[in-house]
Amino acid sequence: xxxxxxxxxxxFPNIRALxxxxxxxxxxxxxxxxxxxxxxxxxxxxxxxxxxxVTSGKITLDGKTFVDAKPGGPLNKNHExxxxxxxxxLEICCETGMVFQHFNLFPHMTCLGNICYAPEKVKGxxxxxxxxxxxxxxxxxxxxxxxxxxxxxxxxxxxxxVAIARGLAMDPRxxxxxxxxxxxxxxxTGEVLNVMKKLANEKTTMVVVTHEMGFAKEVAxxxxxxxxxxxxxxxxxxxxxxxxxxxxxxxxxxxxIN
Amino acid sequence: xxxxxxxxxLLMKGTMMMAGLxxxxxxxxxxxxLPIMFGSTCKFKVVRFLCKCYIWIFRGTPLLLQLFFFYYxxxxxxxxxxxxxxxxxxxFALNYAxxxxxxxxxxxxxxxxxxxxxxxxxxxxxxxTTYGIIIPQTLKVVLxxxxxxxxxxxxxxxxxxxxxxxxxxxxxxxxxxxxxxLTPYLIAAGIYLLFTxxxxxxxxxxxxxxxxxxSQGEW
Numbered sequence: 001x002x003x004x005x006x007x008x009x010x011x012f013p014n015i016r017a018l019x020x021x022x023x024x025x026x027x028x029x030x031x032x033x034x035x036x037x038x039x040x041x042x043x044x045x046x047x048x049x050x051x052x053x054v055t056s057g058k059i060t061l062d063g064k065t066f067v068d069a070k071p072g073g074p075l076n077k078n079h080e081x082x083x084x085x086x087x088x089x090l091e092i093c094c095e096t097g098m099v100f101q102h103f104n105l106f107p108h109m110t111c112l113g114n115i116c117y118a119p120e121k122v123k124g125x126x127x128x129x130x131x132x133x134x135x136x137x138x139x140x141x142x143x144x145x146x147x148x149x150x151x152x153x154x155x156x157x158x159x160x161x162v163a164i165a166r167g168l169a170m171d172p173r174x175x176x177x178x179x180x181x182x183x184x185x186x187x188x189t190g191e192v193l194n195v196m197k198k199l200a201n202e203k204t205t206m207v208v209v210t211h212e213m214g215f216a217k218e219v220a221x222x223x224x225x226x227x228x229x230x231x232x233x234x235x236x237x238x239x240x241x242x243x244x245x246x247x248x249x250x251x252x253x254x255x256x257i258n
Numbered sequence: 259x260x261x262x263x264x265x266x267x268l269l270m271k272g273t274m275m276m277a278g279l280x281x282x283x284x285x286x287x288x289x290x291x292l293p294i295m296f297g298s299t300c301k302f303k304v305v306r307f308l309c310k311c312y313i314w315i316f317r318g319t320p321l322l323l324q325l326f327f328f329y330y331x332x333x334x335x336x337x338x339x340x341x342x343x344x345x346x347x348x349x350f351a352l353n354y355a356x357x358x359x360x361x362x363x364x365x366x367x368x369x370x371x372x373x374x375x376x377x378x379x380x381x382x383x384x385x386x387t388t389y390g391i392i393i394p395q396t397l398k399v400v401l402x403x404x405x406x407x408x409x410x411x412x413x414x415x416x417x418x419x420x421x422x423x424x425x426x427x428x429x430x431x432x433x434x435x436x437x438x439x440l441t442p443y444l445i446a447a448g449i450y451l452l453f454t455x456x457x458x459x460x461x462x463x464x465x466x467x468x469x470x471x472x473s474q475g476e477w
Contacts, residue, residue: 094381118380150471
């Protein structure tokens with residue numbers, strides 16, 4: 001098991017975003033998280049790499065536990081549990097790569113620069129080493145010819161593919177995707193999904209928050225349906241989309257089709 | 259023409275003085291704005307309060323008043339008298355650093371929070387994020403307001419004439435009074451215009467350099 005989250009509670013000032021969630025991911029698994037907006041799926045994803053800090057619960061990534069807090073334990077002024085010190089935390093977070101809805105590429109760096117910056121600075125790789133790996137990754141996402149282009153001159157689909165390559169460049173144990181195609185034109189979501197399918201076929205461990213039913217059906221080993229901060233139902237894509245058990249999921253799927 | 263040739267050496271001396279004040283102010287104030295900006299956004303209340311007070315005072319009082327104050331204060335309080343030039347540089351640098359700090363702060367605030375999130379997700383430290391990701395992007399944002407301030411500074415140097423600094427304005431004024439002619443004013447105006455023209459050219463160049471990563475067309 002590469003990721004294990006137990007009894008996760010996340011409270012924002014006036015809402016409980018995650019309500020006692022247990023969630024784990026096996027090596028090589030592709031997990032899709034679906035659910036209505038505000039159901040806590042992005043929050044859950046962001047807890048994995050500490051972009052959001054939980055109120056209580058235990059998270060173990062690649063054998064390292066970075067937070068283990070009981071409900072009612074000491075909290076800081078932002079209402080967050082006690083985590084490992086920042087330095088150790090950053091090292092563990094490096095084991096994840098993240099792709100955002102709005103790409104968040106660094107606009108002042110070329111595509112190759114975006115990909116190579118963290119491996120050079122954080123992992124201390126030489127420029128040649130980082131660039132060699134960077135070119136392999138650009139090749140993988142089909143953008144080798146854009147190596148010296150700035151992100152501002154790429155289309156949304158191209159930006160997102162560079163962002164995937166950037167995430168992969170740190171050789172993460174697990175890739176996190178936060179609605180990677182939601183900001184794209186329907187016509188170009190395909191190019192991003194194809195890259196993600198390729199990764200899934202290579203047994204990259206992935207957690208994908210998505211609205212793309214087709215993608216979830218085709219590549220997800222497991223689909224999780226969340227609502228109101230809780231996991232309502234989970235199972236294979238056939239089970240979730242073909243034979244939903246809970247009323248809430250049936251309702252949600254019904255609204256997708258209409 | 260003979261008159262112009264005759265007063266030119268004096269005006270050149272004033273121009274050199276003005277250029278020196280201008281350049282030294284920038285060399286000190288541009289870096290000095292950074293710690294003040296970090297201080298005014300820092301999590302320690304006392305530091306934040308002090309930096310905000312600093313900005314408030316230097317932006318809230320006339321530069322002219324500050325010049326007089328720093329010219330006379332050390333003499334009255336400690337019996338030490340600093341020359342007009344060091345006092346002018348000191349005052350201008352403190353004053354402009356306050357403005358620059360606020361420009362930097364605005365620039366930093368304009369950076370999309372997603373940039374910090376992306377940096378965090380790649381394991382970059384706070385230091386690496388600030389200097390590698392945030393500041394380079396801030397540079398581009400602060401360039402237009404900075405060049406505005408720089409051009410204002412060229413003309414503000416004339417204020418230093420009130421503490422007897424022999425810069426362009428004071429020497430010009432002297433010539434006008436002595437010779438009862440407006441010609442020195444015209445020449446001084448030409449010199450100020452030439453300076454602002456050069457600075458505008460430079461800032462256009464720099465802005466153009468930074469625009470290379472702008473988005474193009476419809477994306």
